[in-house]
Amino acid sequence: MNYHTSKPETESAIDRSIPDFPGAEPIDEKNYFSANKPPPYLSEIEDQIKDFIEVHVKSGKRVVLVTSGGTTVPLENNTVRFIDNFSAGTRGATSAEYFLENGYAVIFLHREFSLLPYSRHYSHTTNCFLDYMIEENGKVEINPQFSDKMLTVLRKYNNAKNSKSLLLIPFTTVNQYLFTLRSCSTLLEKLSTKALFYLAAAVSDFFLPMSRLPQHKIQSQATGKLVVDLEQVPKFLSRLVDDWAPRAMIVSFKLETDDNILISKAKGALEKYQHQLVIGNLLQTRKREVVFVTLDNEDWIRLSDDQAEKAMEIEELIIPKVIEQHDSWINRN
Amino acid sequence: MNYHTSKPETESAIDRSIPDFPGAEPIDEKNYFSANKPPPYLSEIEDQIKDFIEVHVKSGKRVVLVTSGGTTVPLENNTVRFIDNFSAGTRGATSAEYFLENGYAVIFLHREFSLLPYSRHYSHTTNCFLDYMIEENGKVEINPQFSDKMLTVLRKYNNAKNSKSLLLIPFTTVNQYLFTLRSCSTLLEKLSTKALFYLAAAVSDFFLPMSRLPQHKIQSQATGKLVVDLEQVPKFLSRLVDDWAPRAMIVSFKLETDDNILISKAKGALEKYQHQLVIGNLLQTRKREVVFVTLDNEDWIRLSDDQAEKAMEIEELIIPKVIEQHDSWINRN
Secondary structure (H helix, E strand, C coil): CCCCCCCCCCCCCCCCCCCCCCCCCCCCCCCHHHHCCCCCCHHHHHHHHHHHHHHHHHHCCCEEEEEECECEEECCCCCCEEEEECCCCHHHHHHHHHHHHCCCEEEEEEECCCCCCCHHHCCCCCCCHHHHEEEECCEEEECHHHHHHHHHHHHHHHHHHHCCCEEEEEECEHHHHHHHHHHHHHHHHHHHHHEEEEECCECCCEECCHHHCCCCCCCCCCCCEEEEEEEECCCCHHHHHHHHCCCCEEEEEEEECCCCCHHHHHHHHHHHHCCCEEEEEECCCCCCEEEEEECCEEEEEECCHHHHHCCCCCHHHHHHHHHHHHHHHHHHC | CCCCCCCCCCCCCCCCCCCCCCCCCCCCCCCHHHHCCCCCCHHHHHHHHHHHHHHHHHHCCCEEEEEECECEEECCCCCCEEEEECCCCHHHHHHHHHHHHCCCEEEEEEECCCCCCCHHHCCCCCCCHHHHEEEECCEEEECHHHHHHHHHHHHHHHHHHHCCCEEEEEECEHHHHHHHHHHHHHHHHHHHHHEEEEECCECCCEECCHHHCCCCCCCCCCCCEEEEEEEECCCCHHHHHHHHCCCCEEEEEEEECCCCCHHHHHHHHHHHHCCCEEEEEECCCCCCEEEEEECCEEEEEECCHHHHHCCCCCHHHHHHHHHHHHHHHHHHC
16 A cells, blocks of 8 residues: 555555445535445555655645546445446556656545556556566576666656655545545645646546445345435535635546536536636546646647547646646746 | 457547437337447457457367456546446456466456456556666666566566467447447357356446436536436346357356345346356455355355465456366367
């Protein structure tokens, strides 16, 4: 779980069990954190975040919280089935690298086993980890075909590690995500305007309150039907803007599949939550174009055909533009 | 997608879009394959399977189809949300290795990005691929701390690759799984009793028929509620036993969280589908004990404290016992 641990572990660090939930009142953004239980490991993570922020209060670096990957909604207490949001974590992991290269320290709050900065170049391939290796004189070596690129990536990774500029924090369920986001936010308030929130995670809109979770795996009924009756996840962006980190700059994402509603949904979010920037994108074209939406402006960012052909990543264009706006935010406040 | 491809690819080989679905009649095991469209890549996979079976008709090896990981049920046509079954693919990936070590050829039908035989020892760690590497004199090398074990694993992997004994076939949705299972089964019938089915995948019981899939991402309503009304996935085990591969031996798995119903559910499946063996396991204890259930017997297999302490994998006990039963099946038929 900690980026600075040297020995890779083979088991998940996240406890998949769900704590008991006492009541059955309707859940909103005011009672969510009293009505739901924090993940058992939260205080351990808070300590890591505090240490990380201390390092960068001293280093003088700006700190960005990048959220990445999809949250799950368990449908059973002993979880066999869950609802998930499609997200490999490409946007978040790629963006984190460009923030690091632009001098930011990064807290990477990510869905466990989704793409990570740097390792993303080698994980989640359709082939196998071991295809990068060969045996040479009774020793495992990196296949020379891959070793040049791997050296470049390894150096960047070690640079982030050695300068303590990257902290990896995992989540799986939407409940774990919300508790951890709140902890991060209130701790990052210490950095005032130098804190940036880059909320690229795909957070569930709907969930099943703990009070209504069945204990065991749902059994097929004779009728052959299953009806899952979900409630809306409270929206916490206004709490983040108003209470948790009011001096930080906040960037949220809006992913749609219907291009007719993208801009209006983005503007709706800005009006409702009063934060600084929404980056809109369509599922179908999200790797080639995004739109920066503010209350009075829409600014499309697109890879040119030439850039797309060279496999340039659109995050290389997005991050400098976000940083420009963060510059202004710091200067204005 | 193909095990024999040398160059790792960074993008998914699976097309995530869902073909149009014409009608809205109720779906059962008789009309499923006419009412739903096959994945566009299916014929390519069938060619790979045919080639693989040809190799092992000649090599004389038995062939086991191991299914592994969970299937998804998309809730939207342009998929943002889906229901998933919790499964990392540990049982399947580990079992595949022990089948290979016991002389079987393995078709590994797995959820894309779930654990794979051999690479599982290094993927899905809570740390990073790059933690296994160091820079030494301007070259990337394997960290000596990990190189001995990695050499052992790499040799086994290369052995499977060079003897063409392992074919990796991915799926994501339950529809992709069902079409591919049918193709595998009918092709494996050529091997008669020497084919074994080891169905360890966590297949969804419920799905949303394509005719009722909304085109775009489901929007939050003012009521704040979302009701997902799912139908039962038709059961295909009887088709497999009766029609697709009637001479093969078939082993299915039953995962429950409630130990009071495990045995009765396993026996119920045997009576209903008339196959040879159900391996029962409980979510909570699945890595330490399983139960082999036949119509007249229950045989618990457990790791001893000593074995558990040495981190022995229970699949090392399971696979030889399954192979014993496959021996008898071949001799009897």
